Amino acid sequence: MAGTAQTWVATGFGGLDVFEERELDVPDPGPGEVTIAVRAAGMNPADYKHVARRGDPAALPIAVGYEISGVVTAIGPDTVIGSGAVTVGDEVVAFRISGGYSSARTVRASDVFAKPPTLPFDQAAGLLLAGCTASEMLHVTAARAGETVLVHGASGAVGVSVLQQAALAGVRVIGTASAANAEVVRRFGGVAVEYGEGLADRVRALAPEGIAAALDCVGTDEAVDVSLELVPDPDRIVTIAAMARVAAAPPGDPAARIRVIAGAIPASTAYRDSVRAHLLDLAGRGDLVVPIARTFPLGEAREAMALLKEQHPGGKLILLP
Template sequence: GGGGGGGGGGLDSLRLVEWAAPAPRAGEVTIAVRAAGVNPIDYKNLPEPLGFEVSGVIKAVGHGVSLGVGDPVLAFRISGGYATEVTAPARDVFRKPAELDFPQAANLLLAGTAAAEALHLTGVTGGDTILVHGAGGAVGVSVLQQAREAGARVIGTASAAGFSTVRGFGATPVPYGPGLADRVRGLAPAGVDAAIDCVGVDEAVDVSLALVADRGRIVTTAAHARAYEEGFHAVGGTRASVTFRDNVRAHLIDLARHGRLVVPVAHTFPLDEAVQALKLLRSGHGGGKLALVVER
């Protein structure tokens, strides 16, 4: 099998190298990768092995594993998923919902668990009106669907090109840019109960602080420094975050299995074009989730 490798010099130093996945030990499986999710944390974590989530088919199993060879699966949170095969703890591997193809399944859980944690931290429940910044992005789209499951009303910021996506997931789109706070007030005269920032720009943080009185009901996935300074939540980076995300994985897969959580994939790339995929993602013009695919 092949695998992904990297150096310390940034994206252009990445190379695809020949590498054999170790045989699975007790409690492990080897996955013949069919697709790998592409996420911003991948290029932020260079030169670590890239790829936190994959989908594929079980190739080998270690002792004490209930999954079988040939089972279609998805896995998160693993290491080194940009590969033709990867060995991972079976506790991080789940049966793939038939409703998702391999590229979709490979992009379900990193964004999905971040969205779930954001809704959890802000205590979103039925009857709430919430503001989601970056509603058309990967995490935003998952927030929209999970907020709808909770019975919340969502106003989502987006570019004009993203309005149809936001509407399609049951939310009210609003253009970002100067005057955003007043536009949201016009759409929610009774007020906004919680705000979820999936962008990290100052406008999103400032508008959230202006509209939501309780800072315990504001969360960001990106503006960690502002969260620390201003006293609101940031997703990730804590032991509690890891525990919550691990525990919510099976629930998100169940939603997908029942057609209630979908994963729009904008583009797929062959594994050997990982650098191009990461550059497109980093440019902010990917138009949605990206996946690397392994042809078999």
């Protein structure tokens, strides 16, 4: 064994009270695996949503957390990582793992990439889940240079990444946000618009050329209805949060044509895996940044999840073992 690590697990299904910190063994890496001493763990709503609903009790306890950054401490035989050769001591990023809320983790090497030296550990740990999701949203809606798109929830982690990646592609973004968060949208190159009654008319006034596509990061009925009202082709609307609304739409309802993406969908998995290295390269050059709202010690993961769940933190929350 490579030793032990402090690791957060869900011991049941339900609210935040099911999460518990335990000392667990860290297995030695086998072929195709590496062990990482975690310097930072990214937090995402999917971490607690994964166990919010009743599941298979045989799967418990469930280790949580999908993305980390850290330092390689052990390498399995004949192993290379996703970005190529690796040595002990290398600084890396890992995404699409399980159990990231930990002080050390042995993971599949193909999910590990060299961390750009210019990218701090906290930003590196918060980059890829939101960044890959944002990239896929732009990809499936075929957003092109010169077009204007509407992003619902543009001040959140995924929305901020969409704003930056769209700007790099020459795509104009109108982003919904509260009045308090409008400056976040403007800071990252978007045109801010406040959500609420009259949203469609406000967007029309800002985009007389029309809205080519809509990217929904919030899942509200307003986001779906306004998108359908403004976008001529429902196939160019994507959501990461209105799955139930789309699934319930009867045949012939334009809402049934909205694209749904999620990490558990095979096509989404394949696409997100394919862009990890590219997003790390953008971040290493300073073209894609991750605003950090707050960091927490690993032992305060439950308190951090409460903030993530109940408020708009204004950036990524990061755990520091």
